[in-house]
Amino acid sequence: MKRLFAILAGLLSVTLATAQDMAPDVLVRSVSNDVLEIVRKDKDIQSGNLRKAVELAEAKVLPHFDFPHMTRLAVAKDWRKATPEQQKILVDEFRTLLVRTYSKAFVEYRNQAINFKPFKMQPGDTDVLVRTVVNPSSPNPVQIDYNLDMTEQGWKVYDIAVGGVSLVTNYRSSFAQEVSAGGIDGLIGSLRAKNKSGDGTVAAKR
Amino acid sequence: MASWAMLLAGQACAQDPRDPIEGFNRAVFAFNEGLDTFLIRPLAQGYDAVLPGPVRTGVGNFYNNIGDLFVSVNSLLQGKPGDAVGDASRFVFNSTFGIAGIFDVASEMGIEKHDEDFGQTLGRWGAGPGPYLVLPVYGPRNVRDAAGLVLDASTDPVGGIDHVPTRNTLTALRLVNQRANLLPADKIIEEAALDKYSYLRDAYLQRRQSLVFDGRPPREPEAE
Numbered sequence: 001m002k003r004l005f006a007i008l009a010g011l012l013s014v015t016l017a018t019a020q021d022m023a024p025d026v027l028v029r030s031v032s033n034d035v036l037e038i039v040r041k042d043k044d045i046q047s048g049n050l051r052k053a054v055e056l057a058e059a060k061v062l063p064h065f066d067f068p069h070m071t072r073l074a075v076a077k078d079w080r081k082a083t084p085e086q087q088k089i090l091v092d093e094f095r096t097l098l099v100r101t102y103s104k105a106f107v108e109y110r111n112q113a114i115n116f117k118p119f120k121m122q123p124g125d126t127d128v129l130v131r132t133v134v135n136p137s138s139p140n141p142v143q144i145d146y147n148l149d150m151t152e153q154g155w156k157v158y159d160i161a162v163g164g165v166s167l168v169t170n171y172r173s174s175f176a177q178e179v180s181a182g183g184i185d186g187l188i189g190s191l192r193a194k195n196k197s198g199d200g201t202v203a204a205k206r
Numbered sequence: 207m208a209s210w211a212m213l214l215a216g217q218a219c220a221q222d223p224r225d226p227i228e229g230f231n232r233a234v235f236a237f238n239e240g241l242d243t244f245l246i247r248p249l250a251q252g253y254d255a256v257l258p259g260p261v262r263t264g265v266g267n268f269y270n271n272i273g274d275l276f277v278s279v280n281s282l283l284q285g286k287p288g289d290a291v292g293d294a295s296r297f298v299f300n301s302t303f304g305i306a307g308i309f310d311v312a313s314e315m316g317i318e319k320h321d322e323d324f325g326q327t328l329g330r331w332g333a334g335p336g337p338y339l340v341l342p343v344y345g346p347r348n349v350r351d352a353a354g355l356v357l358d359a360s361t362d363p364v365g366g367i368d369h370v371p372t373r374n375t376l377t378a379l380r381l382v383n384q385r386a387n388l389l390p391a392d393k394i395i396e397e398a399a400l401d402k403y404s405y406l407r408d409a410y411l412q413r414r415q416s417l418v419f420d421g422r423p424p425r426e427p428e429a430e
Binding site: 097100101102104105131137138140141143145161163164165166167169170171172173174175177178190191194 | 222266313314316319387393394397398399400401404405407408409412413415416417421423
């Protein structure tokens, strides 16, 4: 019995280790393909079930995102003004906002094909860009680029740019605006209000 | 009411150096939003609901095909003769085999579509973006792209049609079709933005910067 546990534990650590050692382009590719596959089969998500879309994101996508890094980038120069507690709240609220917004995008954009552009990486690189094109052979292809950096838990995505527009740094000026008007707590308040405003109404709209 | 509060807030706090006339821009933005809510979006929604998908794709292709001619000119002006040849051959194939551009046979043949316009050409030649501007109806621009827009419009074949009803119909259809293509993005922007004005402004500025560099703009330094 003990031996069985040892083997299971060994297997578990092996699978975790492979996820951590996975090259960044392979990681983005395997996660994207997994998600597309699931959305393709899941009738609930296709018909706009947002809660299921969020569950999918939580399980498959979000473990590969570095939300503290994203929040730091979005809050930019005001980050140092925040206390560690405020920083923690900012990360949580920003995470909620991004997850809600882009789980919605899952529902809106389904049945897509993804083309992965050739990936170049030097040995020892700790910050890379993985470039993809969604619907490459359509008249309206969309370029989606992922910035990843090497963390203690392996490669993590810290920015996504859609058609050259970063979903993270695009918040910089509205965040700076909030901080200059009401301080860090003002920004936290606006994020909370924004996150509350969508609760329930999201499902009701459909 | 909310927009007035925002207007005041915009003037009270630190100005974004890229947007020196923010108060004016916000007023035009509010006007455009009203126009969109009461006229353009309902038209686009009706259009989207009534026409079957393949017809909408055909309409989009028709305008894209006219556009390819100018994409080709701009590729050439930007010193990308290979792209220019590709764009021109897209126009030739789609105009003929694709029946006046309704079918995008060139994409199926694997000839890549590019996105170029005079604003990007000016950027390529080293013109800076200049201050941010919100134009009535046209929406976000910067000074460089507003100048490009004048050139784009003056060389636009649709604008050159002498028969006024045909010209107006084609212009209106193009607008409604473009708006309909953006309908799925509406909800995402509503969901994402704390302040829609600055969210769209920043997205526009990033997007144009990216297009000038053909999708590989230099990354901004991290302010940490």
